[in-house]
Amino acid sequence: MNGRFACRFDPDRVVTPAFVVDEGLLHDNLAILDQVKERTGCRILLALKCFAMFRVFPLLRQTLDGICASSPHEARLGREEFGREVHSFAAAYSSGDIEQLARTSDHLVFNSFAQWQRFRDLAERTARQAGHTLEFGLRINPEHSEGTVPLYDPCAPGSRLGIRRADFQSDKLAGISGLHWHNLCEQDADCLERTVVAVEGAFADVLPRMRYVNFGGGHHITREGYDLDLLVEIINRFQDRWGTGVYLEPGEAVALNSGYLVTTVLDVVQADMPVAIMDASVPAHMPDVLEMPYRPHIIGSGLPGEKSFTCRIGGLSCLAGDIAGEYSFTAPLVPGDRLVFTDMAIYTMVKTNTFNGVQLPSIILYQPATDTLTTVRKFGYADFRDRLS
Ligand SMILES: Cc1ncc(COP(=O)(O)O)c(C=O)c1O
The missing domain is CATH 2.40.37.10 (Lyase, Ornithine Decarboxylase; Chain A, domain 1)
Known part of the structure; x- marks a missing residue:
C-alpha cells in the first residue's frame, strides 16, 4: 500500500x-533502511526533531542504531526511551546544556572551535563522574548548497551552521573523532554525491584522522524512485577511501508517508x-x-x-x-x-x-x-x- x-x-x-501512524508502513520504511545498512555497514540514527513518537521506538530500534538529538530534552528521551546510541548537536550550548548532555549522549558535536575548547573539560569531567563514555565531533559547513529554499539550506550565505574550511583549525583536533555535516532536504543521492565531492575537496587532510563521518539528514531514502544503489555506492566508496565509518541521521525517511x-x-x-x-x-x-x-x-x-x-x-x-x-x-x-x-x-x-x-x-x-x-x-x-x- x-x-x-x-x-x-x-x-x-x-x-x-x-x-x-500506521505501524506497517513504518515497517516498510525500516526494511529499506535495513538494506542500506546491510549493503554498506553504515549506521543510521533517527532524527528526533522530525519524529519522536516513542511508543514505536521498540520497533525502530530493531533497525536503527540510535537517535540524534538537538537539545538536552531530546537526548534524554533518546537515552531513556530508545536506549541505543545518542548523538547530540546544537548550534550552541550553555554550560547547563553540557552538564546534561555529557550524561545522556555518546557523541557530542560542536558547532565551533570556541565552544569545543570552552566546554571540553566540563564535558569530559561530567561524563567521567557519571561513568559514561563520551566522544566528540565537529560540524563542518560543506559550503555546497543543494537546496533551493534558503530557510532549509544550512549552506546558504550567512549560515551559522557548521565550521567553514577557512575557520577550521586542523591543529586543534586532539580529542575529536567525528565530523558531521547536514545540507540536504528531501533530496536524492545525486545531491549527496556532489556534496561528498565538495567535502572531500575541502577536508581531504582531515578525513583520514576521523573515526566516523556523519552525512546528516535530508536523504529521502524511502521515497519511491530514490536511487538506493547510488547511495550505497557513495557510502562504500567513502568508507574505503578514508577508512572512516559513516552515519546517516534521517528523520523524514524513517516515517515518510x-x-x-x-x-x-x-x-x-x-x-x-x-x-x-x-x-x-x-x-x-x-x-x-x-x-x-x-x-x-x-x-x-x-x-x-x-x-x-x-x-x-x-x-x-x-x-x-x-x-x-x-x-x-x-x-x-x-x-x-x-x-x-x-x-x-x-x-x-x-x-x-x-x-x-x-x-x-x-x-x-x-x-x-x-x-x-x-x-x-x-x-x-x-x-x-x-x-x-
Ligand atoms: C542536523 C540535522 N540532522 C538531521 C536532520 C533530519 O533531516 P530530515 O528529516 O530531512 O531527514 C536535520 C533536519 O533539519 C538536521 O538539521
Whole structure:
C-alpha cells in the first residue's frame, strides 16, 4: 500500500482530530533502511526533531542504531526511551546544556572551535563522574548548497551552521573523532554525491584522522524512485577511501508517508468559493504547510476543478491564513465528513502548539495485521494550561 494516497483504516472510527501512524508502513520504511545498512555497514540514527513518537521506538530500534538529538530534552528521551546510541548537536550550548548532555549522549558535536575548547573539560569531567563514555565531533559547513529554499539550506550565505574550511583549525583536533555535516532536504543521492565531492575537496587532510563521518539528514531514502544503489555506492566508496565509518541521521525517511492527520468538517461557509472548516488547524498541527510552504494531500481529493466540487479547506484558528489549500471532491463536503491528510507523521507531532487553545490531536497507532487502532495519547485542558503559567 502507498500511504501517500490511501489509508487502510476506517477514518470514521477515529475520534478527531488525531494523528494516526500506521505501524506497517513504518515497517516498510525500516526494511529499506535495513538494506542500506546491510549493503554498506553504515549506521543510521533517527532524527528526533522530525519524529519522536516513542511508543514505536521498540520497533525502530530493531533497525536503527540510535537517535540524534538537538537539545538536552531530546537526548534524554533518546537515552531513556530508545536506549541505543545518542548523538547530540546544537548550534550552541550553555554550560547547563553540557552538564546534561555529557550524561545522556555518546557523541557530542560542536558547532565551533570556541565552544569545543570552552566546554571540553566540563564535558569530559561530567561524563567521567557519571561513568559514561563520551566522544566528540565537529560540524563542518560543506559550503555546497543543494537546496533551493534558503530557510532549509544550512549552506546558504550567512549560515551559522557548521565550521567553514577557512575557520577550521586542523591543529586543534586532539580529542575529536567525528565530523558531521547536514545540507540536504528531501533530496536524492545525486545531491549527496556532489556534496561528498565538495567535502572531500575541502577536508581531504582531515578525513583520514576521523573515526566516523556523519552525512546528516535530508536523504529521502524511502521515497519511491530514490536511487538506493547510488547511495550505497557513495557510502562504500567513502568508507574505503578514508577508512572512516559513516552515519546517516534521517528523520523524514524513517516515517515518510506512514502517518495521517484525521480531521472532521465542522462547517462549510461561502466565501468567494465554499470553504470547509475542519476541527484542526494548519499553523497549530501541520505548521510546515505554511512554513515551507506546500499543499498537503487529502485522500480522495483532486486538484481544484478536477472533480465536481471545489473548495478551500481551512482550520479553526483566528489566523486568516489558516488554510491547507484548494481541493476538489466528487460531492460537496458536509459537516461530519472526515478529511484525511497524508504524510503527517513527520515534523507534525514534534511541532504542534496550542495557539488559540485549539485541541491537540490525539496520537493513535494503527496495526494493520489486526486492524487495530490504539489511542496512545489524548490531550486535554491541562496540556494547554501547563505551558502558560
Ligand atoms: C542536523 C540535522 N540532522 C538531521 C536532520 C533530519 O533531516 P530530515 O528529516 O530531512 O531527514 C536535520 C533536519 O533539519 C538536521 O538539521
